[in-house]
Amino acid sequence: MDTALPPALPHWLPYCARLQTRPLADIDLVVIHCTELPDLDMARQYGERELYASGTGNSGHFYIDRDGRIEQYVPLHCVAHHVRGYNPRSVGIELVNRGRWPHWLDSQHQAMDEPYSPAQLQALQQLLDSLGAALPGLRWIAGHEDLDREQVPASDDARQLVARKRDPGPQFPWHQVLSATTLQRLPGA
Template identity: 60%
Template structure:
């Protein structure tokens, strides 16, 4: 069966060619993120920042899904994007535009992630996951960023408290629905 029709806007990040190439068979995991930024334009600005001077690379997912359901490809899945410590070589990162804890990500008194994901985002995500499952036969697993990076750090507003470095995609992500509608299973680190 051919993959469902899914329009994707492709706009590679400036450093995409510097990211390591990888074989398709190496990709067995999709990691779901939320941008924790106000909009797609700000996410793009963050994605274009070179954070690793020695390699000329930055942090980014592969796909971004805006609130209206448009899907953007910024890094080819055949390249290793920097999106989840320890899991990048084997995974595809999918970022959902959502404010999360923006702009006080690490404040102890601002840890709620209360912006719901839009129906258009979830429909587009499920369609994308179907396409990826057909395009990458080794793809078996799905996880949230929060399940893979459980690091805690001192809170910026109160160093006597700790907060989780990553909480995305957060408590409002519809895991039950997504797992019902795609053939991927939850990855347990």
């Protein structure tokens, strides 16, 4: 089985052994997320929650803190639950960023104005390079918001619809990231 890729520190979730597995050759997509939580500790708490009958929960594979520290919560050969419909073929990378926290679906709280730190973006680039070297089928990159476009009733006014997912959001520097990687934006993203 695989191990953590440098420079990531392995910090496996307690339920990793219960996740479905896959051949590494099946992975062709990286999905960029933001945690929409205030810090890495809270992201870990959310990741440890068991939400499914299988005893697993929602989590990305890698988490990048604001200081550039990378932790790996799920081994690459395991299917993490991070984006509906794309999990078996993808690696989820979560950037710590408050996003819309704590009022994710409030119609008056949809701005995502926290910029990503230079250290986070540098660590992301290193991680993308490492993943590209380790996963020969890796070709595509997308944001969570590109793949989950569902609109849901706002928590403060059910007559209004808001995006269920907006991450990584408007502060994510797609041009910068794409210019430094061989990965291509997933068609339709």
